[in-house]
Amino acid sequence: xxxxxxxxxxEEYALGVLEGEERAELEAHLAKSGDKCVAGVAEARWMVSQxxxxxxxxxxxAALRGRIMDAVKTxxxxxxxxxxxxxxxxxxxxxxxxxxxxxxAAALALITGYTIRQMNNQNDQLAQLRKEMKLATLQNQALxxxxxxxxxxxxxxxxxxxxxxKLMPKDKNMPMVHAYLHPHMGVAITxxxxxxxxxxxxxxxWFVPKNGKPVSAAIFxxxxxxxxxxxxxxxLPRNEIAALAVTxxxxxxxxxxxxxxxxxxxxx
Amino acid sequence: MLLAxxxxxxxxxxxxxxxxxxxxxxxxxxxxxxxxxxxGRLVYSLVLRIAQHPSSAEEIVQDVFLQVWRSADRFxxxxxxxxxxxxxxxxxxALDFLRLKREKQRRREDSDxxxxxxxxxxxxxxxxxDQGRRAEKIRALMTSLPETQRRAIELAFFEGMSHxxxxxxxxxxxxxxxxxxxxxxxxxxxxxxxxSS
Numbered sequence: 001x002x003x004x005x006x007x008x009x010x011e012e013y014a015l016g017v018l019e020g021e022e023r024a025e026l027e028a029h030l031a032k033s034g035d036k037c038v039a040g041v042a043e044a045r046w047m048v049s050q051x052x053x054x055x056x057x058x059x060x061x062a063a064l065r066g067r068i069m070d071a072v073k074t075x076x077x078x079x080x081x082x083x084x085x086x087x088x089x090x091x092x093x094x095x096x097x098x099x100x101x102x103x104x105a106a107a108l109a110l111i112t113g114y115t116i117r118q119m120n121n122q123n124d125q126l127a128q129l130r131k132e133m134k135l136a137t138l139q140n141q142a143l144x145x146x147x148x149x150x151x152x153x154x155x156x157x158x159x160x161x162x163x164x165x166k167l168m169p170k171d172k173n174m175p176m177v178h179a180y181l182h183p184h185m186g187v188a189i190t191x192x193x194x195x196x197x198x199x200x201x202x203x204x205x206w207f208v209p210k211n212g213k214p215v216s217a218a219i220f221x222x223x224x225x226x227x228x229x230x231x232x233x234x235x236l237p238r239n240e241i242a243a244l245a246v247t248x249x250x251x252x253x254x255x256x257x258x259x260x261x262x263x264x265x266x267x268x
Numbered sequence: 269m270l271l272a273x274x275x276x277x278x279x280x281x282x283x284x285x286x287x288x289x290x291x292x293x294x295x296x297x298x299x300x301x302x303x304x305x306x307x308g309r310l311v312y313s314l315v316l317r318i319a320q321h322p323s324s325a326e327e328i329v330q331d332v333f334l335q336v337w338r339s340a341d342r343f344x345x346x347x348x349x350x351x352x353x354x355x356x357x358x359x360x361x362a363l364d365f366l367r368l369k370r371e372k373q374r375r376r377e378d379s380d381x382x383x384x385x386x387x388x389x390x391x392x393x394x395x396x397x398d399q400g401r402r403a404e405k406i407r408a409l410m411t412s413l414p415e416t417q418r419r420a421i422e423l424a425f426f427e428g429m430s431h432x433x434x435x436x437x438x439x440x441x442x443x444x445x446x447x448x449x450x451x452x453x454x455x456x457x458x459x460x461x462x463x464s465s
Contacts, residue, residue, distance in 0.1 A: 008450070011456070011457065012449060012453065015421075015425060015449070017424045017429070017434070019430045019431060019432060045352065045356070047453075047457060048453075049351070050402060050456070050460060051406065051421070051425045052314040052355040053402060053406035053407060054406050054410045054422070055310075055316070055317035055318075055426070056313060056317060057309070058309070059309060060308055060329065061322075061326065064308070064312070064326050064330065065301070065305075065308060067326075068304060068330050068334065069297060072297055072300055072337050073297055075337070141331075145335075145338075202341070216344065218342060219341055219342070251341075252293060
């Protein structure tokens, strides 16, 4: 099939219904074709995403917004997440009583004071428990996210369609970065013993095309253990990619590399 | 981590998605609130349609917006507008949930398909076309499709089924299913073309 004939399949490809020979033929075509066809698929993806509007309009629960913001604020600054519980306020009343009444009142005050202290202790314990629960939930969420990412990385790494690549460092003191390039699932990047970089800087992954300027694939940092494991989407046809490269860029990344290549691998 | 102090936007002026994402990068929680107010209902509607379970939908939506907060640096306005990025992420996560549920039901451990959002390109600049107008167009289009054709597209978009899976689910010949979907997508293209003109 030629370019025009295959262009009719872009939307079906973006929708995810294409399979078998049709899908393979389209992907092979995309790998060979130029920017026009790739842009056509990207436009089809936008168009298909608009089908989201076909979902029945449903108002989310009002509490959801608050839960999201609580989770975000907690993840941004754990100290802010601790919502102090209101402590019960004790009140006193003055009156004229006989002596026995004073004794009874004193006893009652003692009991009340003890009860209030117990309540305060319980409130403190409750607040502490809530704080621990929130932290545990966040940790669980972070672990789940990490697990999801690790799972994606593993899927890409183990796929027979992935091409393993070694990004060699320009600085021999730096570790090697491994890449697994899959034509559809993305490129998985892994590394150990990566150096920490200042917060004002970031590492940026680039697809270097055979013709044209590098295309940004992702910005990333090593974690506290110096490890990297993530999957970035492949935004160029597989056959158009001449190399993968990593540069050191200002935080937020750059439209084009602004520093020399720090790691690179040729893609055959 | 401390939250950054950022200037509020002028009263009465709605910030663009790009400005909100920039603010989110600066750790401005107000920007995420504004983003949620803009897209929360749409994302929830989409996710609930796919997941079919309110509490699961809430978890997925929370996850999506947390992901926006955490991965704002991965969003690049130069590669396309926010809305399809958000919709694609929400759809993929909801479909992921659906597949996981089906896998559990079938007691299989096979992994599901690609859930990595890809770059999208919208043919017109952000904000040029009213979101509500596009939504109306899409709903009107879906309503106008014959029941079988609409069902086929819904199975593809909301349940992540392929041509052959839809054919198996509906009991229709594969060629018929392909024809329905192709025709429906063609009309979608035409409809969105009209909306942008």
